[in-house]
Amino acid sequence: MLERIFNAINRRSRAKLANIPGPTPRFPLGTAGAFFGRQPWELCADYGEKFGGVTLIWLFNTPALVLNDPVLIREVLDTRAGEFYKDEPVGALKPVITPGSLFITNFGRGWEQARRDNPFSTAPLDGWLTRQTEPLRTVIAEKMKSWIIRSTTGRIDLYWEMQRLMFDVFAQAFWGRTFPPDRFDWFQTLARTGTRRMNPPKPFLPPLSPFFYSARRKWYGSFEQIVAETRRNPNPASPDMLNASLAHGTPLSDSALTEALATNFFGGVFSCAGTVNTALYLLAQHPEEAAKVASAVRNDLPADFDRFALDGCRPLEFAIREAMRYYPAVPIYFRKSSPDREVRLGSHTLPPNTQIFISNWYLHKNSPHWHEPDRYDPSRWDNGFAEANPYGSDHFFPFGRGPRACIGAAFGKFIHRLFLTVIFRATDPVVDTTRPYKQSFFFGTMMPKGLTARFLPRS
Template identity: 40%
Template sequence: MSSTLPARLFRLVHRRKVEALAGIPGPPPSFPLGNALDFLGKPPWEVFAGYGRAYGGMALAWIGGTPVVVLNDPTLIARVLGAGSAGYYKDAPGKALEPVITKRCLFIANGDDWAYRRSIHPARGEVADEWLASVVPTLRDAVASGVRRLAERNPGGVDLYDGLERVAFDAFAVAAWGEPLGDGAYREFVALGMVGDRRMQPPSQSAPPLCPMFYADRRRWYGRFDGLIEKARREADPSRTDLLARSLRRNPDVPRDDFRDLLANVFYGGVFSATSGLVTALYLLAHHPAEEAILRDQLKGLDLGSPAVGPADLDACPRLGSIVLEALRYLTPVPLMARSVVTTRPVELGGHTLPPDTKLFLTNWAIHRSPDLWADPDRFDPGRWESGGAEAHPIGGPDFFPFGQGARTCVGMPFALAYMKTALATIISRHRVELDRSVPYKATYFFGVMIPRGLKGRFLPVGPLHADAPEDSDSPVG
């Protein structure tokens, strides 16, 4: 350990906590910020991956006087999220997000309350399976018209993330709630999201938001969903195929507020992360035209315009799914997960005793690029998922978990995958996305999601692949 004055002062002031975690290697902390300065100007997932490289799969960092155990080791992460999960709970970002997504949301629930919410979640079970089997045409039409609008209104190009976030919002609205929610709802969604995101930044906030506008937006946001539930109940239209109508038909007695908040969370759960994955895929294809050509070629065999097109049809176009998986591996949208040791007892992990309520960050970022687990990990290579590749690295396994692992695996994973595949197929079969390839991939962290910003793209009507298509570039990530 370093013995500068700030380092000695740190150990003196936090002696009990330092001793309790002695033996876990990590960057030397200084008084008063601990290792917080490491995060200045760098995405947290890269800082955590760096700790993994320097100190191993279990490292100790300090954010101010709070110790944080950083896990980059697939076996230890699998233990925390899987067999040993009873020793942990979800603390962060619960208090920060509760005013936005509400305490009824599965994402921040714990214990029996979590089990109850998971059991009634509309995105799980038979109703959800039927919905997913029929949702592709809905998503296709919403994406097709959303991207057409983007192209018409922005002939000179549009920020890909911003434009496609709105497309996802509208597509999710129709698929889950049965109708587009419009500009007002989107504004509320963004405004509430920004409040949630600000509250997640350190020092994370637990006091209620002060701004009266927040409460007005939240009232309108959840009020819309009350209105849609009432309407669906009143009209009981048997031809509706959206998740709201299907769920009410099958489970009319689920308590309304629980149901509303779980289904409303399809937006905060998935719009940012699925758009991140989609933009990343488009970005990577723009840098790998040979891959795009393979996809375009395979899409010729897919009758995407059919009213009955379904998930099996998408799967018959293997490169589509492979590109989505490879984008989720290569630049994973949710690179960090947080857990805390239960407050009632210490737990043993990796040969160390972690005191009650110790905070942990689990990251898939470095694991998804580990040379120990992947051949040529820094190469964007969708073909790796074919001929047994997907079976060798199952989604949710210890070396590939873009949607988490274990009992708390993302409840929206099947829908998110269906959306990303449908959106990618729809965009690529109708447009060529022209990107300035000199613009590097730059990500910010928003609402727990890695968001690619600043990628301006033009959606050009698709034509035959040009013989002078640009060559694949080697290192697309700046």
């Protein structure tokens, strides 16, 4: 009965998309109920198994597509990106991130210009990254000392503690300093608000909490003050991105530069923390692989290693790549087809504004491309396989792909390598693997919750 009611209401729309397979929709939810209680990227992967590269789903009475076909995903995110735009999570994050942010600005509304003007594009990235090794290494090493002491009486909650440490590292990299706890509290208030707004049911009203508006005012206001002060007295010798941008020359105003640097926290703290925690967990599950990483960073890297030495440490790189393949921190992306015309995609004609779900969850474990895809095996990346499957390729895109891929990807890769190197050089990490790997959704990323560890001094 409910199926017949749905078909009667949506007869014309269904007829236009009748050649696309998918689950049976029913009144009133369509197929949206399948997302309740499931992580959306896992459901998208299930649809790839059941229905192939393109699946038709219904969000109430609105048709949408789930793409698991690498060729079509390449078109949407890369080669024909101009015919598709970013709708989610734009509306949810507008109160949290300023409207001109690169993360939520759309085509025709200046995202190309925002990307060109972003400090990651205008500052000399290679030189800036090279100068980050020592100051960021110091921040992480100091925290390791604290974690070693605390590990004598208990376990470290990796979910919270890694976020806090990652925040400090990003602060040092972008602003040349770490901040007192209140700055992190403002950041978390904004992030929690954005996360709630991204989860269904989507809110129609702006945030109502006065604490949110207070945190937002303090977060951006305090950074704008730092930008103004640094603009008056820049330090070209300082390695942070703010001074590097001003020394090289930036087209951004103080407020725009503030927004760009402040937004970088949202774009990377959670995904980088999730990736490092995931790598630690998977290495703890595979002691033989952890031993390879520990030996490489302790014995093969010089004591005063630099960024280029990190880049060349193959066991370290392979362990991180495999963690990002196995449990990518950003497992789902959204696009909509052109708002004012039909768009042809493969053999299908999409109505204007068709919502498209894209997940790397299915393709990252797609057999036969990956041998034994459900096995954590860093060695699979050796013998030219890494070069044949670069970041942003058909079956491996943890940072997204195409012109809207993560603008801070190079920094993220550097951070992952640096964290694991400092951790394994200073400690013997013991992650509790008796607890299951529990995925959670936080600010557009997959964050493992419930992981704890002890950090023992090197034996």
